[in-house]
Amino acid sequence: MRVRGLRTVLGRKTIFDGVDVDIPRGKVTAIMGPSGCGKTTMLRHITGQRMPDAGRIEIDGANVPTLSRQALFDLREKIGYLFQNSALLTDYDVFENVAFPLRQHLRLPEDVLRNIVLTKLEAVGLRGAAALMPAELSGGMARRVALARAIIRDPMLILYDEPFVGLDPIALNQVLRMIRTLNDTLGVTSVLVAHEFSAVARVADLVYLLAGGKVVAQGTPEALRKDPSPWTRQFFGGEADGPVPFQYPARDYATDLGFSEAAR
Amino acid sequence: MNARSGPFAGIADALAQVGACGLFGLQVLAALPASLRHWRESVRQIWFTGAMSLVIIMTCGLFVGMVLGLQLYYVLSIFGGTAALGTVVSLSLYRELGPVVTALLFAGRAGTSITAEIGLMRATDQLDAMEMMAVDPIAYVAAPRFLAGIIAMPLLACVFNALGIFGAHLVGVSWLGLDNGTFWSNMTSSVDVWKDVVNGVWKSVAFGAVVALIAVFQGYTTAPTSEGVAHATTRTVVFSSIVVLAIDFVMTAFLM
Ligand SMILES: Nc1ncnc2c1ncn2[C@@H]1O[C@H](COP(=O)(O)OP(=O)(O)O)[C@@H](O)[C@H]1O
Ligand SMILES: [Mg+2]
Numbered sequence: 001m002r003v004r005g006l007r008t009v010l011g012r013k014t015i016f017d018g019v020d021v022d023i024p025r026g027k028v029t030a031i032m033g034p035s036g037c038g039k040t041t042m043l044r045h046i047t048g049q050r051m052p053d054a055g056r057i058e059i060d061g062a063n064v065p066t067l068s069r070q071a072l073f074d075l076r077e078k079i080g081y082l083f084q085n086s087a088l089l090t091d092y093d094v095f096e097n098v099a100f101p102l103r104q105h106l107r108l109p110e111d112v113l114r115n116i117v118l119t120k121l122e123a124v125g126l127r128g129a130a131a132l133m134p135a136e137l138s139g140g141m142a143r144r145v146a147l148a149r150a151i152i153r154d155p156m157l158i159l160y161d162e163p164f165v166g167l168d169p170i171a172l173n174q175v176l177r178m179i180r181t182l183n184d185t186l187g188v189t190s191v192l193v194a195h196e197f198s199a200v201a202r203v204a205d206l207v208y209l210l211a212g213g214k215v216v217a218q219g220t221p222e223a224l225r226k227d228p229s230p231w232t233r234q235f236f237g238g239e240a241d242g243p244v245p246f247q248y249p250a251r252d253y254a255t256d257l258g259f260s261e262a263a264r
Numbered sequence: 265m266n267a268r269s270g271p272f273a274g275i276a277d278a279l280a281q282v283g284a285c286g287l288f289g290l291q292v293l294a295a296l297p298a299s300l301r302h303w304r305e306s307v308r309q310i311w312f313t314g315a316m317s318l319v320i321i322m323t324c325g326l327f328v329g330m331v332l333g334l335q336l337y338y339v340l341s342i343f344g345g346t347a348a349l350g351t352v353v354s355l356s357l358y359r360e361l362g363p364v365v366t367a368l369l370f371a372g373r374a375g376t377s378i379t380a381e382i383g384l385m386r387a388t389d390q391l392d393a394m395e396m397m398a399v400d401p402i403a404y405v406a407a408p409r410f411l412a413g414i415i416a417m418p419l420l421a422c423v424f425n426a427l428g429i430f431g432a433h434l435v436g437v438s439w440l441g442l443d444n445g446t447f448w449s450n451m452t453s454s455v456d457v458w459k460d461v462v463n464g465v466w467k468s469v470a471f472g473a474v475v476a477l478i479a480v481f482q483g484y485t486t487a488p489t490s491e492g493v494a495h496a497t498t499r500t501v502v503f504s505s506i507v508v509l510a511i512d513f514v515m516t517a518f519l520m
Contacts, residue, residue, distance in 0.1 A: 047396060073398040081396040087389035101397045104404075149397075 008041060013040050017213035027188040028183055030200045033210035038192040040084055043159045047074045047079060049147035077105060080150035080158040084249050086142040088134040095130040120148040125174060139166035145173065151182065153184045157189045164199050174201060179203050209235060285481045291402055292410050292477065298400065299407035306408040314416030318423065319368060320373050325424035328361060329353065329431025337440055343345045349442060350451035351493040353432040358464040364424040364512055367471035373503035375479035378409050378499040379476055383493035406480045413476025414469060421468035440501025470511055475504045
């Protein structure tokens with residue numbers, strides 16, 4: 001999968017300004033960056049939920065922004081997508097949520113379907129929660145149910161939007177091991193959006209760091225950890241000052257508070 | 265762009281909504297065949313919108329019938345024509361009150377909950393999640409609710425009419441002492457199945473389609489916030505009421 005010259009403007013803000021990303025088959029690629037830098041937007045471009053203003057996104061040679069709706073749907077059947085806020089269907093219980101993609105696209109005998117669903121739920125440690133409704137789950141549990149739903153059809157590409165948020169250390173280890181296993185045993189290609197470098201470093205083969213609409217650093221986790229550039233030092237060191245502004249772009253602070261000469 | 269901020273902003277906005285709603289209606293119609301695959305969803309929606317509205321429809325039908333019985337008995341007694349009570353009540357119910365009042369109640373009871381439900385699905389990314397699982401939300405969410413509105417409305421209007429006539433009978437015959445036989449025989453001899461009953465059914469089919477379409481559209485295009493859902497729900501009731509009464513006038517003019 002390749003992204004070339006991606007440009008996106010949302011509202012009056014330029015989210016991407018010439019972004020090139022290569023995502024190798026069968027590897028775990030992490031896209032990192034401060035919140036609001038466009039990580040979710042990037043995933044939405046990849047699945048064709050949002051069209052970029054310019055640039056190409058190639059998956060297996062097909063350019064996503066030019067695909068027809070039917071072709072997009074065919075492509076999405078091969079993609080697993082974990083939503084940032086889980087996005088479980090509140091009308092259905094956990095079992096039916098995970099079974100939903102199977103029921104919609106395949107005609108399976110009920111006992112086969114049941115086995116597949118329970119296997120995936122077992123993998124995320126929630127087989128016992130099959131009868132609960134989404135409203136009865138904690139954020140971390142909902143995230144794991146959404147993960148089971150994303151992998152239910154054994155997709156060739158899995159996109160994870162912030163999979164580690166809200167997970168306790170045990171569940172976090174479990175999810176990390178799962179992402180790794182899916183890759184090593186099934187050869188799935190994974191794209192991981194996150195900002196916890198310590199967790200990412202344990203699974204990712206390749207890391208891209210986005211900031212200010214551009215790729216500011218890329219490489220293996222080890223290489224980035226040693227990278228002396230100010231972007232990586234600030235992001236992974238967590239300092240507020242540096243090339244990545246902590247503040248959302250704003251007017252001068254003193255002016256806003258009414259202290260400047262002009263305001264008097 | 266300018267029309268959006270000038271003194272006619274409201275009108276421009278409403279016209280834009282009408283256009284968008286019309287286009288959305290075409291999309292829903294196009295998705296109807298695909299939605300037949302999700303027939304369970306449609307059945308579930310008929311249950312939710314139709315069966316769950318029964319109590320309010322029946323209660324209101326009964327009271328409307330009783331009021332009609334009282335008022336018309338009084339008016340008819342001036343002309344010494346109280347024997348026509350059954351006829352007058354059933355004609356006004358079949359031709360006007362049944363379809364219209366049912367549609368207004370339906371908008372308040374079922375339309376609002378359709379809008380709020382779909383609006384919340386939008387706000388919590390559930391519609392996007394369906395898109396990502398290669399399921400068309402128009403076929404899976406919008407079309408079954410639209411279909412349910414078309415099927416449930418005429419049935420509800422029939423229930424409303426039946427309870428209305430029962431209410432008028434209660435007041436006219438049991439309370440004010442009108443003759444039971446006169447009440448029924450005058451009604452059955454002067455109500456025409458095609459001109460009165462069937463035309464009323466056509467009206468309620470049209471109202472059901474319009475109310476369900478507006479409700480689904482408002483939910484589908486709501487701003488993904490709690491305020492957005494609140495506004496969308498209000499708009500469903502306001503727009504449905506206006507459009508139902510406007511269409512009623514047009515249909516009455518043509519069906520008379
Ligand atoms: N529909 C939209 N209209 C305008 N701006 C948007 C919209 N969606 C997101 N944005 C902006 O795009 C930026 C990137 O958002 P997002 O991709 O969600 O960031 P994150 O990296 O935290 O996932 C944010 O600054 C947000 O304000
Ligand atoms: Mg995000």
